[in-house]
Amino acid sequence: MMTLYFTPGACSIGIHLLLERTGLAYERRRVDIRAGENREPWFTALNPKAKVPVLRRDDGCVLTEFPVIARYLAAAAPEAGLLPTDPEHRLRADELTEYLVATLHMQGFSRIFRPAKFVEDPAGHEAVRAQGRAIVQDGLAIVERQIGPGGPLADIRTVADAALFYILFWTIDRAGLTAPPSCARLYAELRASEAAERVFAAEGITP
Ligand SMILES: N[C@@H](CCC(=O)N[C@@H](CS)C(=O)NCC(=O)O)C(=O)O
Known part of the structure; x- marks a missing residue:
């Protein structure tokens, strides 16, 4: 197994x-x-x-x-x-997943949760966290254009939901940041699921 x-x-x-x-x-x-x-x-x-x-x-x-x-x-x-059969949707889902993991997680949340990885001196940690929050907020605005009305993945459930779920869990429930409306709606839907x-x-x- x-x-x-x-x-x-x-x-x-x-x-x-x-x-x-x-x-x-x-x-x-x-x-x-x-x-x-x-x-x-x-x-x-x-x-x-x-x-x-x-x-x-x-x-x-x-x-x-x-x-x-x-x-x-x-x-x-x-x-x-969850793996789109439409090649364009599949590409967009991959593009979104990569962006969420490589940028929002590794560049953004790593700074928010683990500032010491970026600057040793604790005096610099708050500035690193602020950088991380800016990366996340700017990134979510881009994500919103992908999954929001008129976006290539609007109302389409794909493999990218896996990455959206943890990024939005961290955004909303862990970092207390605000997510744009379609992101927030999707997270509420996923979070309320039996899964x-x-x-x-x-x-x-x-x-
Ligand atoms: N690029 C990796 C990132 C995985 C990652 O950073 N995982 C974190 C947990 S969210 C981890 O295991 N960190 C352990 C450590 O840094 O010591 C992936 O896509 O799987």
Whole structure:
């Protein structure tokens, strides 16, 4: 059976939601990154990058990198309808996923949650967090144009929802930032789903 290695509330929550939405059979293994478990030999043997999410496939092979895991799962469960059959929609979903992970997460939220990764001196942390908030807010305005009225992914559920879910969870429920209207609506919809309820319960999170 597949195994998802996750940390409660981390970006792996997007893959967790995707797994619940696809109905694919999987097991969960919690990795406590706050306690440094991702640096322990058993985990780095699995993923030398020391990051979650990790997906161990049915055949025992390991997949890393959020966008790749998300596409793999969406393709493994075509009946869930999250991998668009229209090539243009598929491209736009990939484009959005990459942007959410590479820019909003790695450039924006990394600054907000882990400013010490960017500046050692604690006196500089607030400025780094402010930079992160600006990256997230500017990025969400671009995301809104993709999923909002008239955008290429307006009203289309795709694999990008996995990344939208964790980015909006962090935006709204963790960082207390405001999301543009279509983003906020989508998050409210995903968050109210039974799949999300199961995910929050399994991760021990009260959003
Ligand atoms: N580019 C990676 C990012 C994964 C990532 O940064 N995961 C964070 C959790 S949200 C992590 O495992 N951090 C551990 C650490 O930095 O020590 C991906 O797309 O999967």
